[in-house]
Amino acid sequence: MSYGFYITASYVTCFGPLLALILVSYRQWAKAKADLAALETARHD
Amino acid sequence: MLQALENISAIYANPTRFMALAQKLHAPLWGLAALTMAYGLYRVAYVPDDYQQGATVKIMFVHVPAAWMALFGYSFIFFASLTALVFRHPLGHVAARSAAPVGAVFTLIALVTGALWGQPMWGTWWVWDARLTSVLVLFFVYLGYMALWQAIDEPTRAARAAAILAIVGFINVPIVKFSVDWWNTLHQPASVSRLARPALHADFLYPLLIMGGAFLLLFAAVTLMRMQMEITRQKLRVKQQLGQH
Numbered sequence: 001m002s003y004g005f006y007i008t009a010s011y012v013t014c015f016g017p018l019l020a021l022i023l024v025s026y027r028q029w030a031k032a033k034a035d036l037a038a039l040e041t042a043r044h045d
Numbered sequence: 046m047l048q049a050l051e052n053i054s055a056i057y058a059n060p061t062r063f064m065a066l067a068q069k070l071h072a073p074l075w076g077l078a079a080l081t082m083a084y085g086l087y088r089v090a091y092v093p094d095d096y097q098q099g100a101t102v103k104i105m106f107v108h109v110p111a112a113w114m115a116l117f118g119y120s121f122i123f124f125a126s127l128t129a130l131v132f133r134h135p136l137g138h139v140a141a142r143s144a145a146p147v148g149a150v151f152t153l154i155a156l157v158t159g160a161l162w163g164q165p166m167w168g169t170w171w172v173w174d175a176r177l178t179s180v181l182v183l184f185f186v187y188l189g190y191m192a193l194w195q196a197i198d199e200p201t202r203a204a205r206a207a208a209i210l211a212i213v214g215f216i217n218v219p220i221v222k223f224s225v226d227w228w229n230t231l232h233q234p235a236s237v238s239r240l241a242r243p244a245l246h247a248d249f250l251y252p253l254l255i256m257g258g259a260f261l262l263l264f265a266a267v268t269l270m271r272m273q274m275e276i277t278r279q280k281l282r283v284k285q286q287l288g289q290h
Contacts, residue, residue, distance in 0.1 A: 003100045006165050010158045014107040018263065021150045025267055029274035036281045043288070 060276050063136060067273050074269060078262035085259045088252035095249075104162040106253055110260040112155040115183060116218055118148020118264065122190070123215040126208035136272070138204040139279075141211060142194055143271035147264055149187035156180060167231055175224035176232035183221055186214040200282070 085106070095102035122141045129137025159177065160170040171177065190210055197203035225234045236244040245253065 003165060006101055006161050007103050010104040010107055010161045013157045013161065014111065014154050017150050017154060021147065022267060025146075025271050025274065029270055029277065032274050032277040032281060036277055036284070039281060039284055039288070043284075 060135065060139075060279075064273060064276060067269055070269060071266075071273075074262065074266045078259060078266045081255065081262055082259040085252060085256040088255055092252055093248055098166060101162060101165050102249065104158055105249070106256045108155060108158040108162055109253060110257045111151045111158060112180070113257055114260050114264050115148060115152035115155050115180065116221060117261070118144055118151055119183060119187070119211075119215065119218055121268075122148065122211045123218070126211040129204070130208050130212070138208065139272050139275045140268070141208065142204075143275050144264075144268045145187060145191050145194075147267045147271070149184065149191065151260070151264070152180065152184040152187055156184060172231050174230040174232060175228040176221070176230050179217060179221040179224050183217050186210075186217060190214065200279075 089103060089106045092103060092106070094100050121144050125137045125141035125144065127137075128134045129141065156177075159180075163172075164170050190207055193207045193210055194203050197206060224230060225232055
């Protein structure tokens, strides 16, 4: 295999998991905020 | 200096104040991380080939900063856990728990990109030498730390057990760092940390340091976001428990 394969694979396996981590963390945070807001709204009602 | 740090630490021990600060830091931190990463990648694109490694030297600019963050992440967890256990800082456990998945991802990246660099340079994806093995152990310690948080239902007990594991597991960090000096390894010794005379030419050193800075900012941004998430989840849990009584 050429050097290009190893370089491309390195950058993909670096930024792929980093992007996934950012997206998963953001979704978890957004869900926590939405759940808290829903609970507070239910309390007021 | 120490007094100033204690004062700052005391002010932001209050989760509400911390959340207000985190909200202000959120956008600038992400912006700075994105800009530094873009500039780092731009510099990497124009790095010349190495006289021995050819173009594969470009793998260094993701592999080495990821390995730095793997060690930094665990050191952060260690100090946060120590702060939580010794000084009972309310955000210590939150900070440690939030940093764990971030550190684990960086460790995984260091392992995989290391294998992708090892194959063309050493002729093998993996060898059981001291550096590679100790980084693999570090990855398992990260996984064990995260699993322990999940395994215990009662949050106070989980936090205490995880903090003890984090402190005991820190023994592996100096082993990873000095493994290349203590044992004969296929992995090369440190090149950048020899500050008096780094073994890298400036053409490689500066892009590497910029990428290191970008990874550090990214670590800070994701960990801060996860800390906000953990505090929100704690609030939710408390309100749910209050609602049941």
